[in-house]
Amino acid sequence: MSSTLPLWRHERxxxxxxxxVIAVLLLIIWQAVVVMSEVPEYLFPSPLSVTKTLIEDxxxxxxxLMNTLKITLISFLLAIITGVLVAFMFVQSxxxxxxxxxxxxxxxxxxxxxxxxxxIIWIQNTTLALVVxxxxxxxxxxxxxxxxxxxxxxxxxLAYFRxxxxxxxxxxxxxxxxxxxxxxxxxxxxxSGLALIGAVVAEFVAGTGGANTGLAYQILQSGYxxxxxxxxxxxxxxxxxGVVLFxxxxxxxxxxxxxxxxxxx
Numbered sequence: 001m002s003s004t005l006p007l008w009r010h011e012r013x014x015x016x017x018x019x020x021v022i023a024v025l026l027l028i029i030w031q032a033v034v035v036m037s038e039v040p041e042y043l044f045p046s047p048l049s050v051t052k053t054l055i056e057d058x059x060x061x062x063x064x065l066m067n068t069l070k071i072t073l074i075s076f077l078l079a080i081i082t083g084v085l086v087a088f089m090f091v092q093s094x095x096x097x098x099x100x101x102x103x104x105x106x107x108x109x110x111x112x113x114x115x116x117x118x119x120i121i122w123i124q125n126t127t128l129a130l131v132v133x134x135x136x137x138x139x140x141x142x143x144x145x146x147x148x149x150x151x152x153x154x155x156x157x158l159a160y161f162r163x164x165x166x167x168x169x170x171x172x173x174x175x176x177x178x179x180x181x182x183x184x185x186x187x188x189x190x191x192s193g194l195a196l197i198g199a200v201v202a203e204f205v206a207g208t209g210g211a212n213t214g215l216a217y218q219i220l221q222s223g224y225x226x227x228x229x230x231x232x233x234x235x236x237x238x239x240x241x242g243v244v245l246f247x248x249x250x251x252x253x254x255x256x257x258x259x260x261x262x263x264x265x
Contacts, residue, residue, distance in 0.1 A: 045229040050236060053229040061218060061230070065237050068199055068214035071127070072241070075134030076195040080188070082135070083142025090143075091150040091176065092168065101147075108140035112198055116205040130202040130214075137198030138191040145187035149180025185253035192245040200238060 027047045033039075034046040041049055054061065086104070090097040116133045123129040153175055161171045203216030215234045222231035 042226050042228050045232055049229045050232045053233045054236070057230055057233065061215070061233055061237060064213055064215045064218050064234070065241070068196075068203065068216070068238070069241060071130045071134055071199040071203075071214065072192075072196045072245070075131050075199060076138055076192055076245075078131065078135045079138035079142055079191055079195060083139050083187070083191075084146055084184075086143050087146035087150055087180075088172070090147045091172070097147070101143075104140055104143050107136050112137050112201050113205060116202050120202075120206055126206055130199060130206060133202035133205075134195050134198030137201075138195035141187045141190040141194065142184075145183045145190075146180055149183025150176045152183070153179045181257050182253075185249065185256065188249045188252070189246055192249050193242050196238070196242050196245060 031046050031048060034044060039046075045053075086100075090101065112133055115136070116129075119132050120126070120129045123132060150172075157175055158171070161175055166174070199214065200216045203214040204220065207217065207220060215238055218234045219231050222228065222234065
């Protein structure tokens with residue numbers, strides 16, 4: 001007797017299908033409410049109107065999306081490199097961690113919208129200023145999660161490494177790093193979205209026009225021009241970008257640790 005399950009009973013299929021069905025139902029309800037209530041486009045556009053705007057203004061919106069995505073990815077990569085290096089430094093010395101970890105927390109609790117104007121004033125290059133703002137937003141989860149992961153090793157294994165007189169580098173690379181991978185990839189899921197948020201907020205604060213404008217600038221301009229469908233189209237692109245980033249990090253996590261760690265089983 002075959003043990004093959006029907007397609008609808010597979011967990012992966014349900015994980016994809018159920019959210020998709022809910023999204024379609026919400027879009028249908030949204031469209032029906034707007035049409036039946038005769039809500040003007042300049043107040044609340046319908047999904048069809050937003051889709052039409054996406055198609056008609058794709059050259060403009062697509063270029064802005066690429067600019068925002070470029071800032072996000074550069075900032076995300078910079079946050080990963082900086083966060084991992086800081087975590088490695090923290091795990092080597094409790095004194096260093098106690099001295100500098102409060103400043104990492106300070107970066108987390110300080111709203112980027114409050115410090116972005118200062119960074120933009122101090123750094124004359126607008127693109128670099130946006131990258132710095134976005135990186136600061138994404139940095140803390142990587143530092144905190146990676147540090148926690150590097151410290152969350154089995155005491156028995158750590159004692160065994162000491163018994164074998166392993167060097168700090170051997171202990172770090174062969175024991176602490178594998179133990180930290182689930183925490184690290186969890187941090188990437190969070191930090192990828194924060195990098196996007198930081199990039200958009202920094203673009204709002206900068207408010208610069210020209211050829212290298214991002215989606216935040218399109219939202220601002222659409223608001224000034226009462227082009228609400230384009231504003232919604234920009235918001236849709238930002239949301240979809242966030243979903244793609246999160247999904248990509250989840251897939252990378254699955255590929256990297258899914259075969260040996262229960263968190264990705």
